[in-house]
Amino acid sequence: MSIDFGQSTGINFSLSDDQKKVQLAARDFAENVLAPVVRDADREPDPLKAFQMTKPAYVEAYKRGIAFCMLPKEYGGGGLTNVELILAAEEICAVDPGFACTVLVNGLALLPVWYWGTEEQKQRVLRAATSDTSGEYLAGYAASEPPGTPGGTANFDAPMPHPVGIGVTARRDGDQYVLNGRKYWPCNVGGWDGEGANVNLVVVRTDPDSGGTEGLSAILVERGTPGVTYDIIETFGHRLTPNSEIVFEDARVPADNLIQGTLGNGDLLINRNFAWSGPVAGIAAVGVARTAYEAALAWAKTYTAGSPHPMIYFQNVGYVLGDVAARIEACRYFCWKAAHYIDQHEYHGELIGALNKTYCTETLLDSVYKCMQVVGVNSADRKHPFEKLLREAAIFPIYDGGNFGMQRRRIHGVLASPDFNPRALMDDEYVEFTKQMETIDTIQHTEAPQQPLEMA
Structure with missing residues (x-):
């Protein structure tokens, strides 16, 4: 050729x-x-x-x-x-x-x-x-649930019976679903007044007899639904977005509010949402690191630290900031690639979204801290932006499907598939994400671990 x-x-x-x-x-x-x-x-x-x-x-x-x-x-x-x-x-x-x-x-x-x-x-x-004339319309998304034993959604796809994983149930009763259980961490759901967003999309277990990835669906819960209460969570970062606990106590929702295409496949909804949000979280880390880098560079070009010349002329300062600049550029283009891939593949990109999210958020958390090291102890002064930037950057690896767990597990599930082509992303090929890829890493050992022998 x-x-x-x-x-x-x-x-x-x-x-x-x-x-x-x-x-x-x-x-x-x-x-x-x-x-x-x-x-x-x-x-x-x-x-x-x-x-x-x-x-x-x-x-x-x-x-x-x-x-x-x-x-x-x-x-x-x-x-x-x-x-x-x-x-x-x-x-x-x-x-x-x-x-x-x-x-x-x-x-x-x-x-x-x-x-x-x-x-x-x-x-x-x-x-x-x-079309809201007030411009105040908010929509919330509720998948995460409280930590606990045996519940919690960090391993929402663990193949064990309810209440492991997603424990909020939605039992059909005539032309309604009756919801019971708790969600923890979902954003926007409390609305502007803590009494509920205009509408919330809630992932529920419509088949309570099933566990793991089976029997999950998504249903719309509108503001003012009786039996639903909210409690705002106080966080150290991303403080200008509202996380809440939701409690459902025999909350009745019209059956027509069930998103029919998700019936029994709410797990795939969660994974598709993470695909879409992966490059958004990645680019968020780029934005925060960019602000830290620009502030540290301006500082280094202004202050001398006792030298005849500004700090930027110190070899170590220049090298560190150069490394940070390279990371920001690399992560930005990785986010562009992931977003382009999702555009090309009907809003699917479960593998590249997870790769993008894990790599960019962890790489740039370290970069924000390196900028603080350049500035030194003055970066701890809250009149400068670094304290807030560090708090924001620390959220990225642990939110939106924590990197240690849900995100890396999705990557692992795809890579372990017998049909996986390791050059698929390079060649812009579609990588399908299936239920068979979900439960990897979640198999539990039911027997107690063997105790080590005591030394004589």
């Missing part, structure tokens, strides 16, 4: 005019609308009040088409591609990733309605989200 080297156009990393417009519009919002409220809101001790302080910025984001930019235009959304979403997300996350998480969760809650809902559900739910 001969190769015509003269005809290659290469891979284009330049943004199109439309992509540049998305990026600059997001930067304008982040720097001129969001940034002025972030510092005071982050320091508000009450987590609900802190979230409420971002409400004017959120309403402006809604008016500018940011809040539901990920939904298709045919239902009133912004219709952004995933690449465009990533470009916008970096700009917002560079100012505050918590606020960006609020917007992200709107997508986690409502994209499954687009994927698997009936046309009636799409018209009813998606239209309501994109």
Whole structure:
């Protein structure tokens, strides 16, 4: 086979005019609308009040088409591609990733309605989200549950009977489902007043006799549903997005609110959502690290530390900041690749999304700390941004499906498949994610471990 080297156009990393417009519009919002409220809101001790302080910025984001930019235009959304979403997300996350998480969760809650809902559900739910005249509409996504024995969703796909994994049950009773149980950590679900978002997508066990990945489904729970209460969780990072506990006590939800295409396959919904959110979390880490790097570079170019010249001329400072700059660039393009892959493969990308999330979030957490080392003890002074940036960066590896557990387990499940092609991502081939890939690493040893012999 001969190769015509003269005809290659290469891979284009330049943004199109439309992509540049998305990026600059997001930067304008982040720097001129969001940034002025972030510092005071982050320091508000009450987590609900802190979230409420971002409400004017959120309403402006809604008016500018940011809040539901990920939904298709045919239902009133912004219709952004995933690449465009990533470009916008970096700009917002560079100012505050918590606020960006609020917007992200709107997508986690409502994209499954687009994927698997009936046309009636799409018209009813998606239209309501994109046509709210107040600009305050929030959608929550609830999958995670409290830690415990034997419950907790870190191993939600462990193949053991209920209540292991997802324990919230939804029992059919005529034309309703009756929900019981608790969710812990879901975002947006409490709404602006702690009394409920406009609508919440809740992953439940519609077949309580099943365990592991079987019998899971997704159902919409609307604000004001009797038997549902919320309690805001106080977190050390991402403080401007609201995490909550939800308690369901015989909460009755119309059977028509079940997302029919998810019946029995709520586990695949969770994994598809993680595929979509993987590069968003990755680019969020890029945005935070970018802010830390720019602040540390400005510091190094300003202060001399007793030398005749600014610190940037010290060899170690220059080397460390150069390494950080390289990591930011590498992770940014990995996020672009992941988002492009998801655009090309019908919003599937379970493998590349997990690879992207684990690598970028861990690489850049370390980079934020290296920037603090360049600045030294002054980085601990809260008049500088580093303390907040470190708190934000520390959240990334443990949220959105913790890297130690759910994310790496998904990667492991794909790699262990007999049919896996290790060059698939390089060749832009579709990598299917199946139920058979889910339960790896979750097999429990029911017998007690053997005790070591005592030394004589």
